[in-house]
Amino acid sequence: MRVNLVEPLVIQEENRLKYKSVFDIIGPIMVGPSSSHTAGAARIGRVARKLFGRQPKRAEITFYGSFAKTYQGHGSDVATVAGILDFDTFDLRLKNSLLLAEKAGLEVILTTSDVLTEHPNTARIKLSDDQHQIEIVGVSIGGGKIEVLEVNGFDLQLGFDTPTLLVLHEDRFGMIAAVAKVLTHYRINVGLMEVSRHDRGSRALMAIETDSTISPEVLEEIRQIPHIFDVSLLSLN
Amino acid sequence: MFRNVAELVELAESQGKKISQVMIEAEMEVSQRTRDAIMQDMYANLDVMEKAVRRGLTEDIRSHSGLTGGDAKKLQEYMKTKPFLSGPTLLNAVSMSVAVNEVNAAMGTIVATPTAGACGIVPGTLFAVSDKLQPSREEMVNYLFTAGAIGYCIANNAFISGAAGGCQAEVGSATAMAAAAIVEMAGGTPEESAQAVAIAMKNMLGLVCDPVAGLVEVPCVKRNAMGAAIATVAADMALAGIKSVIPTDEVIEAMYRIGCAMPNTLKETAQGGLAATQTGRMIEAKVFGVRMEK
Numbered sequence: 001m002r003v004n005l006v007e008p009l010v011i012q013e014e015n016r017l018k019y020k021s022v023f024d025i026i027g028p029i030m031v032g033p034s035s036s037h038t039a040g041a042a043r044i045g046r047v048a049r050k051l052f053g054r055q056p057k058r059a060e061i062t063f064y065g066s067f068a069k070t071y072q073g074h075g076s077d078v079a080t081v082a083g084i085l086d087f088d089t090f091d092l093r094l095k096n097s098l099l100l101a102e103k104a105g106l107e108v109i110l111t112t113s114d115v116l117t118e119h120p121n122t123a124r125i126k127l128s129d130d131q132h133q134i135e136i137v138g139v140s141i142g143g144g145k146i147e148v149l150e151v152n153g154f155d156l157q158l159g160f161d162t163p164t165l166l167v168l169h170e171d172r173f174g175m176i177a178a179v180a181k182v183l184t185h186y187r188i189n190v191g192l193m194e195v196s197r198h199d200r201g202s203r204a205l206m207a208i209e210t211d212s213t214i215s216p217e218v219l220e221e222i223r224q225i226p227h228i229f230d231v232s233l234l235s236l237n
Numbered sequence: 238m239f240r241n242v243a244e245l246v247e248l249a250e251s252q253g254k255k256i257s258q259v260m261i262e263a264e265m266e267v268s269q270r271t272r273d274a275i276m277q278d279m280y281a282n283l284d285v286m287e288k289a290v291r292r293g294l295t296e297d298i299r300s301h302s303g304l305t306g307g308d309a310k311k312l313q314e315y316m317k318t319k320p321f322l323s324g325p326t327l328l329n330a331v332s333m334s335v336a337v338n339e340v341n342a343a344m345g346t347i348v349a350t351p352t353a354g355a356c357g358i359v360p361g362t363l364f365a366v367s368d369k370l371q372p373s374r375e376e377m378v379n380y381l382f383t384a385g386a387i388g389y390c391i392a393n394n395a396f397i398s399g400a401a402g403g404c405q406a407e408v409g410s411a412t413a414m415a416a417a418a419i420v421e422m423a424g425g426t427p428e429e430s431a432q433a434v435a436i437a438m439k440n441m442l443g444l445v446c447d448p449v450a451g452l453v454e455v456p457c458v459k460r461n462a463m464g465a466a467i468a469t470v471a472a473d474m475a476l477a478g479i480k481s482v483i484p485t486d487e488v489i490e491a492m493y494r495i496g497c498a499m500p501n502t503l504k505e506t507a508q509g510g511l512a513a514t515q516t517g518r519m520i521e522a523k524v525f526g527v528r529m530e531k
Contacts, residue, residue, distance in 0.1 A: 025414075026349075027278075030353060033452070
């Protein structure tokens with residue numbers, strides 16, 4: 001007799017469930033035709049834009065996997081650029097984003113890559129102007145939901161469903177405690193926290209998902225903490 | 238919070254609640270928002286769905302590629318003029334599901350349920366079954382919460398996108414979600430909803446994602462049509478007391494394993510299945526304006 005052992009399915013832990021809300025399933029309201037290749041692409045573009053903080057002059061987009069093979073049919077390029085222009089998934093201007101980008105003086109360079117990525121729908125976006133540059137890697141995991149796996153070379157895993165605080169700081173002791181102290185003072189609850197760094201002692205990126213929104217004065221107070229280089233707050237909702 | 242369908246049914250039945258109410262309460266807990274705020278957001282989704290159904294049934298919808306559009310109207314016309322074979326609720330569900338998916342293919346505004354590629358099935362069955370059952374507007378919103386609860390279980394234990402798990406994950410999930418919601422609207426129990434999920438999903442297992450030219454059109458629109466039909470019949474079967482031998486969560490697990498075993502050519506890459514047929518390739522060449530090579 002031959003017995004085939006079936007490995008048990010790994011159920012994700014509750015706080016790491018990919019889909020947390022009923023509106024991840026029934027939603028988003030969006031312009032068609034694809035939630036992963038249109039709405040998801042737009043959301044990845046919008047995260048990049050929000051991280052950049054203003055309209056960039058140049059957008060370099062690289063598509064991998066299914067994005068690379070089917071972007072024309074799904075309008076993934078159009079949607080990504082719409083996101084970079086800060087349009088939401090249901091914004092009817094989405095369809096004309098390439099023209100609107102040209103009018104706004106945004107140069108778009110699109111590349112497709114054959115490199116294998118872990119997730120089929122992966123996009124790398126680099127935004128820049130004369131002073132500033134950012135780069136993110138985002139994946140569209142289905143139903144319009146996205147995850148950002150890399151921010152400026154730092155490995156992370158962020159969904160941006162809730163307000164997310166990104167703190168770039170020197171990699172040294174006491175940084176997490178200093179930021180946490182400010183959040184505690186304002187009674188802001190932390191849902192999830194990730195820290196990523198390049199090399200020990202260099203720069204590190206702290207990502208904090210919070211349950212409530214964070215006011216500008218709180219951000220300013222965090223910005224005043226010694227050894228912190230940059231603070232930004234991002235949310236897609 | 239529930240993590241799978243068994244836990245969802247247990248929560249609902251032990252408290253004597255409907256699946257939709259368990260979902261609303263879970264959402265209140267997770268999002269820390271009021272019931273009113275959550276209901277308002279779902280009413281907004283319902284309004285968008287209703288507009289999409291109406292557009293698809295009344296306007297001349299045609300996608301940019303010209304491959305899809307007009308079939309929802311064709312079916313309505315047929316129902317008015319010919320002695321059609323299957324029942325009016327079933328054909329209405331099919332026609333309305335096609336309507337929404339045609340609007341999506343034409344870059345119209347829709348609600349992803351759970352995705353845009355499968356966006357016809359939940360609203361299509363909802364409005365068709367509502368024509369028969371005449372529910373209140375609140376009951377129609379509850380339908381979406383019940384569908385969402387099932388989608389939530391599938392998404393967190395398997396996948397809901399064609400790129401990740403094939404069409405079984407996308408149209409399959411939407412079909413299972415709709416089947417459960419129909420059962421609840423028709424007065425069935427949470428357990429009967431779960432049975433409808435299993436019966437519907439079993440008939441979607443193995444379905445590949447093979448869109449011609451990578452467009453969400455062929456065969457997506459017709460798969461939405463048959464998804465609506467399977468959802469409606471699965472709901473009737475469950476309401477009749479028919480049970481799935483394989484428990485619902487194990488059917489979802491089977492879907493997950495099949496999706497993992499599916500080659501990439503059949504996961505929304507437009508490299509296999511219908512996309513790789515002679516006609517599929519010819520359409521692809523025409524859509525993208527490239528020369529066809531042998």
